[in-house]
Amino acid sequence: MAEQAGLFLVLEGADGCGKSTVADDLVPLLRSAGRTVRRIERGRPTGNRVHADLVRAVDQLFRSPDATAAGWEHLSLSAAAQYHSILHAQVAPAVAADEVVIAESWWDKTWVRLGLEAELCQSLDALERDRLREWQCGLLPPSPLPARRRLTVLIDAARHDRVTWYKAACCPEPVLARTGVPTRDPDEYGEFTEHIATRLHRLADQHGWPVVPNGAHRTTTDVAGELCDLVARRHRSAFPVPEST
Numbered sequence: 001m002a003e004q005a006g007l008f009l010v011l012e013g014a015d016g017c018g019k020s021t022v023a024d025d026l027v028p029l030l031r032s033a034g035r036t037v038r039r040i041e042r043g044r045p046t047g048n049r050v051h052a053d054l055v056r057a058v059d060q061l062f063r064s065p066d067a068t069a070a071g072w073e074h075l076s077l078s079a080a081a082q083y084h085s086i087l088h089a090q091v092a093p094a095v096a097a098d099e100v101v102i103a104e105s106w107w108d109k110t111w112v113r114l115g116l117e118a119e120l121c122q123s124l125d126a127l128e129r130d131r132l133r134e135w136q137c138g139l140l141p142p143s144p145l146p147a148r149r150r151l152t153v154l155i156d157a158a159r160h161d162r163v164t165w166y167k168a169a170c171c172p173e174p175v176l177a178r179t180g181v182p183t184r185d186p187d188e189y190g191e192f193t194e195h196i197a198t199r200l201h202r203l204a205d206q207h208g209w210p211v212v213p214n215g216a217h218r219t220t221t222d223v224a225g226e227l228c229d230l231v232a233r234r235h236r237s238a239f240p241v242p243e244s245t
Contacts, residue, residue, distance in 0.1 A: 005098065005148075005149070005234075005235050006094065006095035006096060006097065006098045006099055006100070006101075006149055007095065007100050007101070007149055007150070007151055007231060007234060007235065008091050008095055008101045008103070008143075008145055008149060008150050008151070009100060009101065009102045009103070009151050009152075009153070009227075009231060010102075010103050010106040010150070010151070010152040010153070011023060011102065011103070011104045011105070011153055011155055011227075012105065012106060012108055012109050012152055012153070012154050012155070012200055012203075012204075012209070013105070013109070013154055013155035013156065013157070013197070013200065013214075014109075014157070014162065014193040014194070014196040014197035014200060015113075015162070015173070015175070015189075015192075015193045015196065016157070016162035016163075016165055016166050016189070016193055017155045017156065017157035017161075017162060017193075017197070017214055018155060018157055018165070018214045018220065018223070019104040019105060019155050020104050021220050022155060022214060022220050022223045022224050022227065023039065023102055023104055023224075024220070025220045025221050025223075025224035026102065026224040026227050026228060027039065027102070029224050029225065029228045030100055030228060030231065033228065033232070035099075035100045035231075036097075036098065036099045036100065037099065037100045037101075037102065038090075038094050038099050038100070038101045038102070039101075039102045039103075039104075040086060040090065040091070040101060040102065040103040042055055042058075042059045042082065042086070043056070043059050045086070045089075045090065046090055047089035047090050048089065051085050051086075051089040051090075054081065054082065054085050055082055055085060055086060058078045058079065058081065058082035059082070061075070061078055062075070062078075062079075068117070068121070072114050072115070072117060072118035072121075072122075072132075073135075075114055076110075076111060076114050076135075076136050076139060077139065079107070079110045079111070079114070080107070080139035080140045083106065083107050083110075083140060084140060084141060087143060087144060087145075088144060091103075091145070092144050092145060095145055095149050100231060106152070107140050108152075108200065108203055109196070109200065111133075111136040111137065111139070112196055112199045112200060112203075113196055114136070115129070115132055115133055115136060116176075116192070116195055116196060116199075117176050118132060119132075120176045120177075120178065120179075120180040121176065121180040123180075148234070148237065151210075151230065151231065151234050152207070152209045153209060153210050153211075153212055153227060153230060154200055154201065154203075154204040154209050154210070154211045154212070155212055155214050155223070156197070156201070156211050156212065156213050156214065157213070157214045157215045158215050159190050159193070159194050159197070160190075161214075161215040161216050162189075162190065162193050163186050163187075163189060163190040164216070166186055166189050166190075167186050171184040171185075171186065171189070175188060175189050175192040175193070176192060177192075178191065210230055212226050212227060212230075
């Protein structure tokens with residue numbers, strides 16, 4: 001590509017839909033097209049020490065087996081602070097340097113999952129659930145990046161595929177059962193992630209995110225290729241078309 005344009009690419013999707021696996025194939029495709037690519041790793045932040053310490057502390061909080069003891073409001077606040085810091089300290093400078101920055105699961109997936117967990121554990125009624133969602137949606141300030149430098153894509157895998165991949169990975173991460181108890185039961189995993197997928201689809205409709213299907217019927221190379229095309233189209237649209245003479 002002769003002309004470069006930095007971009008923040010967010011891959012959203014329910015747990016187990018294959019975001020990280022697809023990103024593994026996407027990175028070399030973008031690099032072969034001449035792009036400089038950076039992936040956000042919350043467990044290994046870059047940037048100044050104060051920022052890196054904040055990101056690591058929040059990451060450790062979420063990985064702790066006692067994380068939910070902090071409460072879902074505290075977890076939501078912590079996640080929002082972490083993402084805001086990453087945007088300013090890592091993403092914005094990289095995009096300004098014409099890099100493609102990739103994040104798998106960003107703020108929307110986070111607040112959706114935390115809200116669902118709060119509903120299950122605290123037995124929230126409809127009014128309490130809506131109040132929590134409204135509060136969560138207001139936690140993250142507007143992005144410092146212009147819209148043409150941002151692209152959120154929903155990776156969509158069917159429930160059956162998510163459950164199949166979960167079993168194949170030996171059920172690594174627990175989810176909350178409908179009773180609010182942590183479980184690795186594949187059926188409960190399928191139901192929990194289906195709630196997340198449904199809510200993310202609503203956000204995709206609301207915000208106009210492209211939806212890219214993933215599943216046993218496609219290879220990750222196919223999915224990554226479709227994402228690469230979306231990045232290329234956004235790249236072209238980021239520049240004004242010169243007037244003909």
